[in-house]
Amino acid sequence: MLKVLKESIELAGLPEEVYTYLSKPDRILTVKIPVRMDNGKLVVFEGYRVQHNNALGPYKGGIRFHPEVTLDTDIALATGMTLKNSLAGIPYGGGKGAVKVNPKQLSQKELEQLSRGYARAIAPIIGPEKDIPAPDVNTNPQIMIWMVDEFSKLKGYNVPGVFTAKPPELWGNPVRMYSTGFGAVVTAKEAAEKWLGGFEGKTISIHGFGNAGQWAAYWASKWGAKIIAVSDTSGTVYDPNGIDVELAMKVKNETRKVTNYPKGEKIPDPNAPLFVEADILMPSAIENVITEENVDKVKAKLIVEPANGPV
Template identity: 45%
Template sequence: MTALSYVSDEADSAWATYLAQVERVLPYLGDLTRWADTLRHPKRALIVDIPLEMDDGSVRHFEGYRVQHNLSRGPGKGGVRFHPDVTLEEVMALSAWMTIKSAVLNLPFGGAKGGVRVDPRELSIKELERLTRRYTSEIGNIIGPQQDIPAPDVGTNAQVMAWMMDTYSMNVGATTTGVVTGKPVHLGGSLGRVKATGRGVFVTGMAAAQRIGLEVKACRVAVQGFGNVGSVSAELFYQRGAKIVAIQDHSGSLYREEGIDIPALLTWQREHGSIAGFTQAENIRHEAFWLKSFDILIPAALEGQITEARASALSCKLVLEGANGPTLPAADDILRKRQITVVPDVICNAGGVTVSYFEWVQDFSSFFWTEEEINQRLDSIMNDALIAVWNKAESLNVTLRTAAYAVACERILMARKDRGLYP
């Protein structure tokens, strides 16, 4: 499917999943298929070495990446991931999903992504700062407010973005707040950014539930991944009256038939760093999580979590993809046959990039909106995108994922076609 020499042949890799999703949309692109190879080839992939002096005086080397998948519709946009399992191939896939995500939301961005293969929990705060600043300097020649705008992702946060912004600013000789999004509010960050991705999952989930006739107040919800995305979406569904019956993170899995007390769990997580040991729910085996009975599943962890076996065992009616690429293509087919509706990641978790767009716009104008204005604009954009994709799915008789790719790829390839090739 690809002639790229630096990707693996693994059928369930993130990049292979992305390519399979592209293949499925080709029959619906008409004359634009002439340009389809644009989608299969990242525009630019940078690998950098990050030497780091540790607090004990030793020097370690870490490998970092920044991939710009497509810039036809605007500057690159995508997070930076600090995780021990980061690879170039994973970052390529994540950047490609950002291309699709920005286009399906009709944001004026292309897709990009970055990462460093490191476990940030093993670094001191000073080591983490030095790592961030060196990584920023190494990729500094390809990022910028009109080139490529990083943001937080797994293992990074507002503080990391502040260090990135400061490093870039020092190197160019001027304070440049628009080089990253997801910054602290007092440094040009946007209100509403921290909860934006989880809020987007909730907004699209509510709209999808209404479309398929699910009453959320009567729903049982399972959340896989209880970080920023999973915890916020769980809290919002809990506030709307749904029962959150199962939760899983890296430390363990919880289940309570009557529903888990989310405010109590959030307090526990803040105090202990994970959900492990929470006493107000039953601790269950990792795989048992997927076998429990619930109406809505929110996979909000990492890629490739819904396998064929898990898709065959799921009891739910609706899957809301809070994570990027959580469902393998073969599992997608099983879910469709079982008439389980999937709201794909490229819409469902796009609240983060949408509010990042708001932040970028606010930084250019130095005029900032209230959180109420942010949430209203976010809800409107997310709902409009979901309606457009739902209508496309019905007209083509395809899944929401294929419909989302049809909408996005039309926009991306039309931009490629009209811009032409240079030279």
């Protein structure tokens, strides 16, 4: 991310001091989150909240729960949020949060404890006018409302604006759940019409079938494209004749594994969608999945990025 930042500042002809200023975040908070597991054992998880820059407004950025997160990754993602919000003309700064954990190994009770503990730990530095977190990888509206509830208890009154992407029944925006995937498909459609002669009938491969990937697949199929590959950590589903997206979403959300989808070829490698023959590739999982080492294997004519910094 710092390389991108430096190159962008040089291309814009801005003074080097702009890079010096933006290359470091305003604040880094590292927290510990003790959780009493179902077996009675106490486990302490590590978490972060990085506040990069708030020149344009409150810090804004998601919270991810992932076993491979690092502080360096969180800083890079927070920097990216500053750049994205400013380029889009949105009056927010950049922030990012994370907890080093595999949430798939937690029970619902343990996950709630972790979510509430993280909200308590970062509560002193967030708020509707200071820093507004949101979901990211492996977090969702349920986790957001646990965090809103915990923050509100600390304040002594309801503060629904402190986190976005809450359930619609509890102060949430009903379109927030699918907005990332929808926006990515709008971009893909515009790009395909300019460079591929149209969007309808084009084949799409989707790497990552979480929130962004699922809704990207949903809207792309609704607008006439054919989804031929999707993946999650369990592996890849590949079907050149087209995947039934709504069925795949149902299977994923009920079983937590898209490879339980009853049709198509199952490939053990979750990264297989990056390299299949497709008109459009939509990396929708995590950053840095397409690198100098593997880019020559990518066969898609167009890459559209629902994920943060996948290339």
